[in-house]
Amino acid sequence: MDSQTKRLFGILHIGTVNMTMKIIAYSSLEDMEIIENVSHEVKYGEEVFTRHHVSYQSLNEICRILSGFRQLLRDYDVRDVRVLSTTAIREADNLLNVIDQIYIRTGFHVEVVHMAKEIYYKFFGLYYHVLRGTFNFADKAVLLLDITSGGVGLTCWKSDKLLFQQNVHIGSLRILENFTPRQRSELTFPTAVREYIYGTLSPLWASVQEHNIKYIVLSGRAATLIGNLMNKKKDAGICLIKPEEFRHFVYSFQGITPLKLVQRFNLSNNLANVIMPTILLYYELLRIIDVDMIVMMSTTFTEGYSMYYVAEQTHNSYLDHQRGLLLDLTRSMAGKYLYDPNHSSRVEEFCSILFNAVYKKIGLNYQCGYLLKLASILHETGKFINIRKHNLCTYNLITETDLFGITDEEKEILANITYYAFGGILQESSDKYNQLTPEQKVITAKLIAIFRLADSLDKSHLGKISRIQAELTDTMLILHYRSELDITLERWTFMKTAINFAEVFGISPMLRKG
Structure with missing residues (x-):
């Protein structure tokens, strides 16, 4: 079926690190095509976490980028549009005013997606690929570890049956907000972060250990970036990493910090602040359970939401x-x-x-x-x-x-x-x-x-x-x-x-x- 005869759908995401827009042509869940994909790195994310407030300057940045997206949607004549915000603004004390200002200045209605639903959408998309045989888990217990800027989701399944699901408010930027900029420059900062993660998640370790998990699935932009930093090759959107390879990567920093990530990989400070606690969270989990393989899949929140939306529209x-x-x-x-x-x-x-x-x-x-x-x-x-x-x-x-x-x-x-x-x-x-x-x-x-x-x-x-x-x-x-x-x-x-x-x-x- 030609893309001109498919339905068009636009999804805009106001994220913590990036604002993204995808234009998707679809006739069914099996027949989806991204015909436009735009991303802008933004700077307001940590501000919202530390101040719990979207400033005038940050609101201007959001509206400026959304206005650019709007023009692109008009060029494609896309009328079915969803604008989503996750951690970036949902916890701001001026949330309602921000949503109102975005509507007045851009014409977009913003849907605020809460953490549990945010994690579910990613699972929805990822599990679809699992059922289609993207990777064979051989009936072993699998744990999807999904870390966002504001939370962590742990979803475990085995043989097409969910075993448990827990969400915790301990995301990458939420971890950092517990430490001052001065504390982040201390030599003991990496150890303090690891211990903070371990202590906060300690009630979950028994559930994690109970099910004899053999695969950990990491997904989304952060997982993809970490795979790239480790020079791991992807095959059909999947990157396989042995646990010892990941541990060696962490050990090589002799105490991983955002600054070291910036210096070694030339990342932006904003991105390094998100990736550093993500890496340490992965590392802590590998200390708790003995897995055979880490499976990194590229499924993102926006992809999962898009698949859910198309599935609903086509009654899949x-x-x-x-x-x-x-x-x-x-x-x-x-x-x-x-x-x-x-x-x-x-x-x-x-x-x-x-x-x-x-x-x-x-x-x-x-x-x-x-x-x-x-x-x-x-x-x-x-x-x-x-x-x-x-x-x-x-x-x-x-x-x-x-x-x-x-x-x-x-x-x-x-x-x-x-x-x-x-x-x-x-x-x-x-x-x-x-x-x-x-x-x-x-x-x-x-x-x-x-x-x-x-x-x-x-x-x-x-x-x-x-x-x-x-x-x-x-x-x-x-x-x-x-x-x-x-x-x-x-x-x-x-x-x-x-x-x-x-x-x-x-x-x-x-x-x-x-």
């Missing part, structure tokens, strides 16, 4: 595969709180049947069904902490946990579903509900109505109803069920929750045997 089956991985990971997390997997599985199945029957008619997008699946798995985890206040405990668990692959806005909806899952009147003044945006409130109210109806069908947790089928008419949702047992409790609970369902959707649910 890889999205369902990813969601399956994430649901299994969520089940593993729920298992730590001794949830009832059989009950959760039944509620998940009932939610899917109900949602698929009505979502097009009630104004919900397909992604909302995924939130119901997560709610089915997590809705009783709070009982492990306090059965009397379990809905509040579940709410707090969800809001305080990084859930891989969903946004903070989606997590707020999910937490509210579980909080109100067990009854109560949902009103504008309701405790947690009133903290949501108007759009979130509408979605939440609809999903709660569906969830309560699904949960009512297994209220006893005994699996009395083995199967349901949904039949939707203009005014009724008829649920045909199969059971040979007494379902009095389920029937009575269903009748109660059906009232709320009818009020929300104008559709009356009916339970019918057969």
Whole structure:
């Protein structure tokens, strides 16, 4: 297919070290082509970390570069554009003003991507290449170590199953902000940084060691640059480094510092400040676990986001595969709180049947069904902490946990579903509900109505109803069920929750045997 007949998509990233723009032509996830790729190194990154503020001068720099990007987008007639900011401005105390000024001065709406989602997008792109056989990990445990300017993500998988995922606020520039410029010039600075990294990540070392990891995957611009500094050749975007080779590279500095990186490789100070703690983080991990090989892959955040966007636009089956991985990971997390997997599985199945029957008619997008699946798995985890206040405990668990692959806005909806899952009147003044945006409130109210109806069908947790089928008419949702047992409790609970369902959707649910 000729690029002129493909759809065009522009992605602009306001990063900490670089601002980048890619123009992508695509017809499917398998058929994506970068037709323009522009990058500008910037200087404002460390300023934001040390002052937690975007200055007037830095804002001018951002807007100047964005204006240049805008002209290039016009030249290509690209109208589908996403402007993303990650660590660079998301933690600034004047974030809202910066976003507003960017819109006024350039016309771009900026989407602020939080760390957990930033790391997920990179995993999304990288794992796609893994499934396509870019590198054969031979069913060994693999750890993706993703270090950004503001955080570190550790994602472990084996044989197409996620084993664990953790995100920590200890990125390259976040590490440096703990040391003054004078301290960075001390001879003991490299040792202090290594010990700081080790101590901060110490709660994770047990999880890392538990899974007998044999491969570490490093990805993105920093990993690619380190491979280049080591004079390692790439094959199909992959660079292989033996652990002893990497250790020798670090030892050769006799205490690695940003200044030594500048002197040896002629890097900019800004780039050296990012690369130095990244190298030491990699080194610390290699001290903790004995791996066979370091695999450096070139997948970047913007590539991962682009692939996710195209997959959504083209309804690619890889999205369902990813969601399956994430649901299994969520089940593993729920298992730590001794949830009832059989009950959760039944509620998940009932939610899917109900949602698929009505979502097009009630104004919900397909992604909302995924939130119901997560709610089915997590809705009783709070009982492990306090059965009397379990809905509040579940709410707090969800809001305080990084859930891989969903946004903070989606997590707020999910937490509210579980909080109100067990009854109560949902009103504008309701405790947690009133903290949501108007759009979130509408979605939440609809999903709660569906969830309560699904949960009512297994209220006893005994699996009395083995199967349901949904039949939707203009005014009724008829649920045909199969059971040979007494379902009095389920029937009575269903009748109660059906009232709320009818009020929300104008559709009356009916339970019918057969």
